[in-house]
Amino acid sequence: MSLDIWMRENPLTYVWFGSYAVALLIFAIEIVMVVRKRKITLQQVHLMRDAGDEE
Amino acid sequence: MAINWFKYSSPTTFYGLAGKMIPWFAIPAVILFAIGLYMGFFVAPVDAQQGEFYRIMFIHVPTSILSMFFYLIMAGYAALGLIFNTRLSAMMASAIAPTGALFTLISLWTGALWGKPMWGTWWIWDARMTSQLILLFLYLGFIALHASIDEPRRADRAAALLAIVGSVNVPIIYFSVKWWNTLHQGSTIKFSGTSMQITMQHTLLAMTLACWLYAIAVVLARVRSIILERERKTDWISELPEVKL
Numbered sequence: 001m002s003l004d005i006w007m008r009e010n011p012l013t014y015v016w017f018g019s020y021a022v023a024l025l026i027f028a029i030e031i032v033m034v035v036r037k038r039k040i041t042l043q044q045v046h047l048m049r050d051a052g053d054e055e
Numbered sequence: 056m057a058i059n060w061f062k063y064s065s066p067t068t069f070y071g072l073a074g075k076m077i078p079w080f081a082i083p084a085v086i087l088f089a090i091g092l093y094m095g096f097f098v099a100p101v102d103a104q105q106g107e108f109y110r111i112m113f114i115h116v117p118t119s120i121l122s123m124f125f126y127l128i129m130a131g132y133a134a135l136g137l138i139f140n141t142r143l144s145a146m147m148a149s150a151i152a153p154t155g156a157l158f159t160l161i162s163l164w165t166g167a168l169w170g171k172p173m174w175g176t177w178w179i180w181d182a183r184m185t186s187q188l189i190l191l192f193l194y195l196g197f198i199a200l201h202a203s204i205d206e207p208r209r210a211d212r213a214a215a216l217l218a219i220v221g222s223v224n225v226p227i228i229y230f231s232v233k234w235w236n237t238l239h240q241g242s243t244i245k246f247s248g249t250s251m252q253i254t255m256q257h258t259l260l261a262m263t264l265a266c267w268l269y270a271i272a273v274v275l276a277r278v279r280s281i282i283l284e285r286e287r288k289t290d291w292i293s294e295l296p297e298v299k300l
Binding site: 004007008011012014015016018019020022023026027030031034035037038041042044045046048049 | 165300
């Protein structure tokens, strides 16, 4: 079955998975990346601080 | 009681304030997303002409509006940083760029998905879509240019120039449907009012607010990391409870 026919037979599935699920997935990935960036930055600051204490 | 707003233009004071503000934007964003999605799929009626496909509008329109709006905010912060040499402005511009780029990407993606059943094509090089694609390239250009220069203050200045020059694209996107004969429809919501059905209006408003609040929360979280990274050699950073641990 071609995509054209499928989307017209299942419009809500097409709308939900095609646009909303993709958008929510992008938001979720962005949140994970922001949280990860904060963890890495804090680790770097800790490392710098520890290195400074040892000197 | 007068509030000294300039106090919060310093990374030192803004760092703590941003941390406190994140839940105030994130929690309402989640609630509004839930309301908007429920209304969008279960309450808003089926459109007479477009059937169920019009429901893409509830994510396409907010992300499109905000992608333009965030570019102007980013360019505004970049200009402030360039003119007044304020550190926080440049950091805010850097924090907004990835979110703006993702909103533009979602706008283009959902637009293509809406275009296929309505126009019979995923993409066409008409003025609105092409200028929106240029907006994505401007965001990516800003991020890439900033990342390519090692010295942060020089990177801020170079990227700020690109952001300011690129802001001319925003009115082109907005007025493209008036200036040129495009396949893309004109604005349904105007300053003079709208002919949209009331439930659809409320759903669109809820989703727009949700996207806006989500973006503010994410930008605040990202700017905190940027502040930590850039100010890591200062005394106030080593005094932070999360750093002292």
